[in-house]
Amino acid sequence: MRLAMTLLVRDEEDILEAHLRYHFAAGVDFVIATDNRSEDGTKEILRAHEREGRLLLFEEDGDNYDQGRWVTRMARLAATEHGADWVINSDADEFWWPDEGDLKAVFEAVPPTHLAVKARIRNFVPRPPSTEPFFRSMTARVREPTTKGATTEPRREPAAKVCHRALRDIELGRGNHAAFRRRLFWRRRLPAPRAPLTVLHFPVRSYAQFANKIEKTGAAMARNGKLPAASKAWPARVLYEAFLRGELKAHYERLVCDDDAIRAGIADGTLVLDQRLRDRLDVLGLGESGQPS
Numbered sequence: 001m002r003l004a005m006t007l008l009v010r011d012e013e014d015i016l017e018a019h020l021r022y023h024f025a026a027g028v029d030f031v032i033a034t035d036n037r038s039e040d041g042t043k044e045i046l047r048a049h050e051r052e053g054r055l056l057l058f059e060e061d062g063d064n065y066d067q068g069r070w071v072t073r074m075a076r077l078a079a080t081e082h083g084a085d086w087v088i089n090s091d092a093d094e095f096w097w098p099d100e101g102d103l104k105a106v107f108e109a110v111p112p113t114h115l116a117v118k119a120r121i122r123n124f125v126p127r128p129p130s131t132e133p134f135f136r137s138m139t140a141r142v143r144e145p146t147t148k149g150a151t152t153e154p155r156r157e158p159a160a161k162v163c164h165r166a167l168r169d170i171e172l173g174r175g176n177h178a179a180f181r182r183r184l185f186w187r188r189r190l191p192a193p194r195a196p197l198t199v200l201h202f203p204v205r206s207y208a209q210f211a212n213k214i215e216k217t218g219a220a221m222a223r224n225g226k227l228p229a230a231s232k233a234w235p236a237r238v239l240y241e242a243f244l245r246g247e248l249k250a251h252y253e254r255l256v257c258d259d260d261a262i263r264a265g266i267a268d269g270t271l272v273l274d275q276r277l278r279d280r281l282d283v284l285g286l287g288e289s290g291q292p293s
Contacts, residue, residue, distance in 0.1 A: 004084035006074035007033040012092035013041040027103035031055040032074040065220040079166035089176040099196035117195035118160040126204040
């Protein structure tokens with residue numbers, strides 16, 4: 001089996017190295033990445049892995065939140081030019097964790113009649129400012145979230161993430177929450193039963209990262225005239241409006257969980273301590289800085 005991952009990134013230098021090293025160790029053979037206008041060290045990290053031969057990098061200068069088209073392009077390339085059997089479409093803040101074995105074992109067990117499967121998501125809550133890398137400080141997550149909502153709201157649960165067999169006519173929906181087969185005159189959504197797979201999600205890691213994401217994503221969405229009218233109610237757009245009103249910092253501070261809030265959440269069952277990623281990245285040699293030691 002050959003397992004490919006697509007990755008669309010923008011200003012993710014604080015988490016990207018950990019993301020790539022984890023997934024290569026977990027069974028991903030090849031990454032097709034698109035960098036969209038990063039202004040930090042993101043492209044340098046991607047180029048270093050490209051030189052090692054395990055990643056193909058594209059640069060996309062569009063600033064109109066055309067995420068579905070960019071991911072679809074990468075997913076189709078995985079099928080047509082890179083010999084993939086399965087494709088995971090990921091964001092840099094998502095770590096795909098198999099319940100048992102490695103990622104390939106999960107997909108090898110999928111019945112041949114299934115073209116797609118979905119993974120549940122578990123959101124980790126942000127912590128007060130720290131010099132530690134995110135995976136050392138963020139070890140508490142929501143236990144069983146029941147309310148669907150923004151990926152930038154760690155106490156809520158986004159829709160499940162979908163991965164799929166490598167298909168030449170695949171098409172991905174917004175946020176990689178659905179996969180479709182596209183033919184000339186029709187588009188059919190692929191059924192996606194749940195797989196023994198969890199996405200460990202770290203959407204809010206610092207205020208600087210959070211504000212940068214909301215400002216740039218919200219502005220890009222506002223420039224995209226093809227988005228449906230319902231997009232005005234999408235969480236990223238709502239948070240962008242809060243940013244424009246100068247209210248985003250207060251919103252962020254309400255999300256942050258200090259030690260007392262973590263203890264209270266564990267005591268009342270809303271939070272659970274989850275140190276799996278921390279321990280795995282320690283084994284892989286990411287030191288106190290979050291970079292290879």
